[in-house]
Amino acid sequence: xxxxxxxxAFLNFVFIPAVAYGAxxxxxxxxxxxxxxxxxxxxxxxxxxxxxxxxxxxxVTWWLQAxxxxxxxxxxxxxxxxxxxxxxxxxxxxxxxxxxxxxRKQKASPSILVIVSLGVMFIMNGIVRFLIGVEExxxxxxxxxxxxxxxxxxxxxxxxxLAIRTTQAITLVTAGxxxxxxxxxxxxTRTGKSMRAFADNEDLxxxxxxxxxxxxxxxxxxxxxxxxxxxxLYGLDKSFKxxxxxxxxxxxxxxxxxxxxxxxxxxxxxxxxxxxxxVMVTYAWKKVLGYLMPESLAPEGLVxxxxxxYKIAVSFAILIIVLLFMPTxxxxxxxx
Amino acid sequence: xxxxRPFLLFAAVAGLFLVTGFLQSWNLALQxxxxxxxxxxxxxxxxxxxxxxxxxxxxxMGFVALGGLAVVLTSAAPVPEGWAAGGPRIVAxxxxxxxxxLAAVLLYRRMPNGRLRGVAVALVLAxxxxxxxxxxxxxxxxxxxxxxxxxxxLGGLGLPSLVAWPMGGLLAAAAAWAIGKTALGLxxxxxxxATLGIAEIIIAVxxxxxxxxxGVKNVISLPRPVPYEVDLQKDPGFIAWVEGxxxxxxxxxxxxxxxxxxxxxxxxxxxxxxxxxxxxxxxWGRMMRAIRDNEVAAEAMGKDVTARHLQVFILGSAVVGVAxxxxxxxxxxxxxxxxxxxxxxxxxxxxxxxxGSGNNWGAVLGGFLIWWLWVVVEPIGLWxxxxxxxxxxxxxxxxxxxxxxxxxxxxxxxxxxxxxxLRFSPRGLLPEK
Numbered sequence: 159x160x161x162x163x164x165x166x167a168f169l170n171f172v173f174i175p176a177v178a179y180g181a182x183x184x185x186x187x188x189x190x191x192x193x194x195x196x197x198x199x200x201x202x203x204x205x206x207x208x209x210x211x212x213x214x215x216x217x218v219t220w221w222l223q224a225x226x227x228x229x230x231x232x233x234x235x236x237x238x239x240x241x242x243x244x245x246x247x248x249x250x251x252x253x254x255x256x257x258x259x260x261x262r263k264q265k266a267s268p269s270i271l272v273i274v275s276l277g278v279m280f281i282m283n284g285i286v287r288f289l290i291g292v293e294e295x296x297x298x299x300x301x302x303x304x305x306x307x308x309x310x311x312x313x314x315x316x317x318x319x320l321a322i323r324t325t326q327a328i329t330l331v332t333a334g335x336x337x338x339x340x341x342x343x344x345x346x347t348r349t350g351k352s353m354r355a356f357a358d359n360e361d362l363x364x365x366x367x368x369x370x371x372x373x374x375x376x377x378x379x380x381x382x383x384x385x386x387x388x389x390x391l392y393g394l395d396k397s398f399k400x401x402x403x404x405x406x407x408x409x410x411x412x413x414x415x416x417x418x419x420x421x422x423x424x425x426x427x428x429x430x431x432x433x434x435x436x437v438m439v440t441y442a443w444k445k446v447l448g449y450l451m452p453e454s455l456a457p458e459g460l461v462x463x464x465x466x467x468y469k470i471a472v473s474f475a476i477l478i479i480v481l482l483f484m485p486t487x488x489x490x491x492x493x494x
Numbered sequence: 495x496x497x498x499r500p501f502l503l504f505a506a507v508a509g510l511f512l513v514t515g516f517l518q519s520w521n522l523a524l525q526x527x528x529x530x531x532x533x534x535x536x537x538x539x540x541x542x543x544x545x546x547x548x549x550x551x552x553x554x555m556g557f558v559a560l561g562g563l564a565v566v567l568t569s570a571a572p573v574p575e576g577w578a579a580g581g582p583r584i585v586a587x588x589x590x591x592x593x594x595x596l597a598a599v600l601l602y603r604r605m606p607n608g609r610l611r612g613v614a615v616a617l618v619l620a621x622x623x624x625x626x627x628x629x630x631x632x633x634x635x636x637x638x639x640x641x642x643x644x645x646x647x648l649g650g651l652g653l654p655s656l657v658a659w660p661m662g663g664l665l666a667a668a669a670a671w672a673i674g675k676t677a678l679g680l681x682x683x684x685x686x687x688a689t690l691g692i693a694e695i696i697i698a699v700x701x702x703x704x705x706x707x708x709g710v711k712n713v714i715s716l717p718r719p720v721p722y723e724v725d726l727q728k729d730p731g732f733i734a735w736v737e738g739x740x741x742x743x744x745x746x747x748x749x750x751x752x753x754x755x756x757x758x759x760x761x762x763x764x765x766x767x768x769x770x771x772x773x774x775x776x777x778w779g780r781m782m783r784a785i786r787d788n789e790v791a792a793e794a795m796g797k798d799v800t801a802r803h804l805q806v807f808i809l810g811s812a813v814v815g816v817a818x819x820x821x822x823x824x825x826x827x828x829x830x831x832x833x834x835x836x837x838x839x840x841x842x843x844x845x846x847x848x849x850g851s852g853n854n855w856g857a858v859l860g861g862f863l864i865w866w867l868w869v870v871v872e873p874i875g876l877w878x879x880x881x882x883x884x885x886x887x888x889x890x891x892x893x894x895x896x897x898x899x900x901x902x903x904x905x906x907x908x909x910x911x912x913x914x915x916l917r918f919s920p921r922g923l924l925p926e927k
């Protein structure tokens with residue numbers, strides 16, 4: 159019984175939150191890794207792209223709510239998501255046209271492009287604040303739980319409750335569909351194959367008649383969709399705040415690099431590696447260990463390796479270790 | 495670039511400050527000038543790293559914050575009760591932590607490659623971590639329990655605040671050494687992400703380690719190198735002097751204090767520019783530029799690229815640390831919650847790029863110009879919104895929304911300026927010769 163309780167506590171406080179967070183990071187990291195693979199620079203504006211897509215989604219959600227349109231038990235934001243994606247696609251294509259294309263024609267070095275993306279980051283951050291301000295916004299509605307902790311206790315008779323929030327379930331389902339579609343597109347369609355060819359060897363791809371501008375445009379379209387989905391899922395699960403989204407940049411980059419920049423499969427693995435490490439290192443294990451150990455040995459302290467404020471240090475430490483010992487990441491991304 | 499261009503540009507920027515002084519108030523103009531001087535020093539530090547050596551450091555905020563921490567550790571009043579409660583034990587724990595890392599590094603270097611080495615290093619690190627926490631945690635609890643409302647930390651050394659500025663540089667340099675040792679081998683955009691993370695970690699430590707500098711409870715009333723306004727206003731000699739000129743003692747005292755700060759900051763800035771220019775023109779400077787422009791060729795000529803990168807990374811970070819210490823002294827308080835990468839990292843980068851990377855005077859010019867803009871964009875935005883919305887009916891949604899949003903004009907403007915300069919004048923206002 160104690161072992162079961164320990165397992166349930168572990169699932170409830172560590173596994174489920176980490177899986178949901180990992181899926182959100184993974185979709186974010188997929189966007190970073192695609193831009194890196196095709197356009198060959200680290201896009202510092204990605205966090206703010208996510209914020210922009212989320213803001214548009216939130217505004218449409220409010221409009222729908224005001225008109226009494228909803229999805230019943232599901233959050234209204236899912237209905238607004240396509241509009242958010244469309245707006246982000248327009249924004250990214252416009253940014254590419256106005257900003258990045260010039261440097262692409264010049265074959266500017268990656269560090270110049272990174273600085274350019276800093277400028278884009280400032281502008282997008284400004285737009286986001288202009289649209290919605292700096293306050294925290296909660297926009298999740300509908301049913302809160304798929305399984306609530308109280309119900310679970312009644313059903314199973316265990317002392318520990320297991321709660322699955324709707325937003326966590328939605329995150330996993332949406333992430334699954336998104337990733338499946340993306341991999342189908344990259345591996346099965348002609349356009350997806352031409353994108354992979356372009357990422358592997360630009361010169362050969364150009365020789366075989368692939369239109370680079372089209373590849374770049376499609377990359378931005380997919381990035382916009384991924385960024386908005388990641389942003390909305392994160393916002394539903396937690397909340398939206400412009401500054402938090404900017405700070406998500408670090409775990410997302412960590413995920414993309416740990417998996418291997420330029421490798422979509424790596425981005426997904428990296429997302430879960432980062433999420434699980436963050437949650438496990440900052441979780442207070444007192445409860446779980448309390449069930450597993452005999453009473454005399456039960457821990458007195460919280461058994462927390464690091465306080466939750468050091469989450470960022472965890473993703474960073476993993477990032478550094480991976481960079482130093484296997485610079486191409488777990489899934490052999492690009493090293494140059 | 496014509497020889498007159500730097501003078502014209504600096505005169506133009508000086509004109510901006512004069513206009514602020516005449517149109518608004520000299521108090522405000524001096525306040526902006528003081529932060530501009532500090533920003534210019536930060537930009538100088540970034541320029542040393544990026545302009546001389548092409549190192550992409552986006553962890554400026556961390557070094558600024560370390561400079562501020564140095565001010566607390568050096569010039570804040572000591573807290574003897576705190577020290578008695580657990581000071582030596584905390585120091586012992588920190589030494590233990592450093593020894594663990596050292597042992598792990600030595601073990602990694604000495605042992606032959608293989609699984610055994612990985613296990614040994616992991617064991618040393620894990621054992622050291624638990625030992626460190628065992629020694630560290632009770633001491634921290636004890637220290638933080640001492641007068642938590644006013645102290646709860648170890649306090650500083652109580653030295654004069656001017657001593658704290660070089661200390662800020664030293665602390666930042668020490669951190670830069672440790673960071674450089676681990677991260678400098680990475681290529682440019684990895685280094686950028688690594689430094690971004692390190693800066694966040696430094697802020698997280700400063701926010702959470704209350705025993706060090708009270709964390710988010712802030713350390714206030716740090717000593718300052720110039721007299722206090724209230725003391726000046728009480729000084730009969732000062733009052734007689736002010737009245738002789740027919741000025742208002744309150745505003746004059748505040749202007750005098752700001753002028754004194756401006757003088758100190760200006761001296762530091764001039765000294766640093768002089769040193770940087772000398773370094774850039776020396777054989778060392780030529781070597782740095784050679785490394786930046788072609789690492790492989792420089793290495794083939796027998797230059798130790800890694801060592802030079804580490805050196806320049808430490809120097810640039812130290813300059814930023816000095817500026818960070820000066821800023822905390824100017825504020826009179828350390829507030830870890832206010833460090834924000836947009837303001838303390840990316841804005842400094844805008845200064846360097848706009849001013850002209852590789853050119854010390856350019857970085858300084860960028861520091862003055864961009865900080866001035868950062869301050870005035872908000873009132874200008876408010877004014878623009880007021881003009882646009884003047885015709886709109888009161889209480890309309892658009893009017894209130896636009897008025898609320900005018901405050902966010904800053905980031906947008908900085909982004910537009912950065913992109914415009916990168917596009918149309920990529921080498922900045924004062925290009926490298």
